[in-house]
Every structure is written in C-alpha cells, then in structure tokens.
Amino acid sequence: MRWRYPVIASQKGIYPTILFVFFVGFLAWLYQAIQPSPPKICGTPDGPPVSAPRIMLRDGRHLAYKEHGVSRDIAKYKIVYVHGFDSCRHDVVIASELSPEIVQELGIYIVSFDRPGYGESDPDPKRTVKSIALDIEELADKLELGSKFYVVGFSMGGQVIWSCLKYIPDRLAGATLVAPAVNYWWPGFPANLSKEAYSQQFVQDQWTLRVAHYTPWLTYWWNTQKWFPASSVVAHSTAILSRQDLELMPRHSKRKSYAAQVRQQGEFESLHRDLMIGFGTWEFDPMDLENPFPNNEGSVHLWHGDEDGLVPVLLQRYIAQRLPWIHYHEIAGAGHLFPYAEGMVDAIVKSLLTRDV
Structure with missing residues (x-):
C-alpha cells in the first residue's frame, strides 16, 4: 500500500x-x-499623411490648425475655437453657422485646431488640464494673434475654457463656453446635486465616466471590451439626443466628409485621454476662479440648453450661481446641438464681442 x-x-x-x-x-x-495600441502619428511612415498647416510646440509636438473668416492681418476680433469630444479642427460651429455679414462687419478671424491626438495634431501622452491651455497660448503666439485674444469652446472644448481662465487669464480678451462638459467630481459641487446630475446619464455612460475617474488605467479596456456596453457618446447613439437635437442633425451632417480624420491616429490618445483628463482629478476647481475682467474690460459667457441630454443643466445653473460674473444664457427647449439652430451662433458671437447685446 x-x-x-x-x-x-x-x-x-x-x-x-x-x-x-x-x-x-x-x-x-x-x-x-x-x-492601448500605439498611435499612428501623422507624417510618420505608418501614419496618416499631413494635409493641414501645423505649428511646432515647445516640446516638439505639432498642432494642426485651420483659419476662418477675414484675414488675421486685418481682423479686429481674433478667436481661438476649441472643438468638442470626438471632433476636429473642421468642427467649427461658430464659423459654419456665423452670418457672413457679421464676419465682415465686425472683422472676425477664427482659428480652430486639432486638440492633441485628434485629426493631425500629435498625441500628448503627458497631457494635463493645464497643458492644453498652454498649447492654445502658444498657438496664438505662433500665429501672432496679439497680446490678447478670445476663446470659444463647445462641449468638451467648452470645458477646456476653464483651463484658459485659470492658467492664461491675462491673455484673454473674452471667453465663451458653449454647452461645456462638467466634471461630476469637481469638489465645489454639493454631493447631492452632482449625484442627481450623474444619475441622469445612461448607466453605461455612468460606468464609462466612473472608470475614467477612479481607474484611468482601465479606460482603454473598458471602451474596447465587448462584455458590457461602453459609452453611448463614443458609439454615436442618438438615444441620448433631445427632440431639438434630432431636428438639427441634418445641419451637422457635413462632418461625414472628414469624420474619418477625427480618430485616425487611434482612439486612446484622442477619445480615451479626453475622458481621463476631463473626468479625472483636476488640480483646480472652476468654482474657485476669480473674475478675469474685474474692470469690465472683457466678459465670460456660458450658454446651455435646458434639455441637454449629454450635460445636465442643473450643474450649469449652480456654476452660474457660484460665479455671478459669468453671463449665463439658458435656452429653453434646447439640446446639446443648439448652436446649430438658426441665428444661435450670431447671438453667441455678438454677445462676446459687443457690449450692446
């Protein structure tokens, strides 16, 4: 045995x-x-070609840009436009929807650019909340826009404007945030209010943001795995859109001609890093900002629709209460795409550039 x-x-x-x-x-x-897969950097042997004008930044990265309106040499007003999530330099609603008469009458020049990792701008693996504001400042300097310029941002691009107000306020002549994304973890929000707003998102979007905030190293996996539904925004789901948004979609259809450029360098350095930065832990709270124009030499505007399904309006209302120096414009019956409504951009731009609106 x-x-x-x-x-x-x-x-x-x-x-x-x-x-x-x-x-x-x-x-x-x-x-x-x-x-994540390595990015396919534009201009490299395995990457997409470069077709846009670009500047070289302080750290050797390239930033692609596109100019609109009158020539910058004769412009009276110079605006740097910041595009939103899953977009690029071609997505410039304040240029595409602005009346040509207003452009000529006021002498408006607009420059849009691909944020790092989007379109033809090099990725920035070291990107922070602060670095994008410094990119904007350097773009303005390389294009010789002068000591002061205006900034306008839409959606995630609107969120970037908070960084400009924090880090380069002395370079701004004015600023406008259009339907800006909010970070539910900004400490200035009352816990019950941010929780209420957060719960208004689809469950799959709640999880996408939760992963980006608490475990950013899992962001790539979460947005590429097939076991659970990931972001409805990344998937371009129309279920999240309002009635007005659906009506305005045809005016947003022009982007089909360049949509392939948006993610051409890879989704991690564009979409996923956007999520990690935008909904990560910020080094400042926008609600602690002071008025950059104490002598009324400029103005800051925030525009939002009360039926926005992507960014809950109640958090914008709270920000407006906390920062009374912001000119808050709430549009009744409007969704996230309200800038595409007839005459909306004219009102947005004129409120920023003129004092009689």
Whole structure:
C-alpha cells in the first residue's frame, strides 16, 4: 500500500501548479487587454499623411490648425475655437453657422485646431488640464494673434475654457463656453446635486465616466471590451439626443466628409485621454476662479440648453450661481446641438464681442 502515497502526493502537487499557471496566464491576458495600441502619428511612415498647416510646440509636438473668416492681418476680433469630444479642427460651429455679414462687419478671424491626438495634431501622452491651455497660448503666439485674444469652446472644448481662465487669464480678451462638459467630481459641487446630475446619464455612460475617474488605467479596456456596453457618446447613439437635437442633425451632417480624420491616429490618445483628463482629478476647481475682467474690460459667457441630454443643466445653473460674473444664457427647449439652430451662433458671437447685446 505504500506505493500509493507518492502517487497521491504528486497528484495533489499538480493543482497548485495548474492554478499558478492559470493565474500567470490571466495576468498576461489582462496586461495585454489594458495596453492601448500605439498611435499612428501623422507624417510618420505608418501614419496618416499631413494635409493641414501645423505649428511646432515647445516640446516638439505639432498642432494642426485651420483659419476662418477675414484675414488675421486685418481682423479686429481674433478667436481661438476649441472643438468638442470626438471632433476636429473642421468642427467649427461658430464659423459654419456665423452670418457672413457679421464676419465682415465686425472683422472676425477664427482659428480652430486639432486638440492633441485628434485629426493631425500629435498625441500628448503627458497631457494635463493645464497643458492644453498652454498649447492654445502658444498657438496664438505662433500665429501672432496679439497680446490678447478670445476663446470659444463647445462641449468638451467648452470645458477646456476653464483651463484658459485659470492658467492664461491675462491673455484673454473674452471667453465663451458653449454647452461645456462638467466634471461630476469637481469638489465645489454639493454631493447631492452632482449625484442627481450623474444619475441622469445612461448607466453605461455612468460606468464609462466612473472608470475614467477612479481607474484611468482601465479606460482603454473598458471602451474596447465587448462584455458590457461602453459609452453611448463614443458609439454615436442618438438615444441620448433631445427632440431639438434630432431636428438639427441634418445641419451637422457635413462632418461625414472628414469624420474619418477625427480618430485616425487611434482612439486612446484622442477619445480615451479626453475622458481621463476631463473626468479625472483636476488640480483646480472652476468654482474657485476669480473674475478675469474685474474692470469690465472683457466678459465670460456660458450658454446651455435646458434639455441637454449629454450635460445636465442643473450643474450649469449652480456654476452660474457660484460665479455671478459669468453671463449665463439658458435656452429653453434646447439640446446639446443648439448652436446649430438658426441665428444661435450670431447671438453667441455678438454677445462676446459687443457690449450692446
């Protein structure tokens, strides 16, 4: 009977080995699953071609841009426009929807640019809430826009304007945030209010933002895995849009001609990093900002629709209460795409540039 014991003992020793091999294999799989693919940088042998004018930034990155309106040499008003999530330099609602008469009458020049990782701008693996404001300042300097210029941002681009107000306020002649994205974890929000607003999002979007905030290293995996539904915004779901948004969609259809450029360098350095930065832990709270124009030499405007399904309006109302120096414009019956409504951009731009509106 003694010969059985070694056999039994050896069989028992197999199980820990199998478990160990399985565990190592799982870790290897997990590591691969959370690693994003390298970006396909424009202008490199394996990357997309460069077709837009670009400037070289302080750290060697390139920023692609596009000019609109009158020539910058004769312009009276110079605006840097910041595009939103999953967009690029071609998505410039204040240029496409602005009346040509107003452009000529006021002498308006607009420059839009691809934010890092989008379109033809190089990715910025070291991107922070502050760095994008410095990119905007350097773009303005390279294009010789002068000591002061205006900034306008839409959606996630509107959120970037908070960074401009924080880090380059002395360079601003005025600023407008159009349907700006909010970070539900800004400490200035009352917990019950941010929770209420957060709960208004689709469950899948709640999880997407939760992952981006608490476990940013899983952002790539979460947005590429097939087990659970990821972001409805990334998937371009129309279920999140308001009645007015659906009516305005045809005016937003021009982007089909350049949509492929938006994510051409890869989704991680564009969409996913946007999520990690926009909904991560910020080094400042916008609700602690002071009026950059104490002598009324400029103005800051925030425009929002009360039926916006992407960004809950109640948080914008709270911001407007906390920062009374902001000119708050709430549009009844409007969704996230309200700037595409007839005459809306004219009102937005004139309120920023003139004092009689």
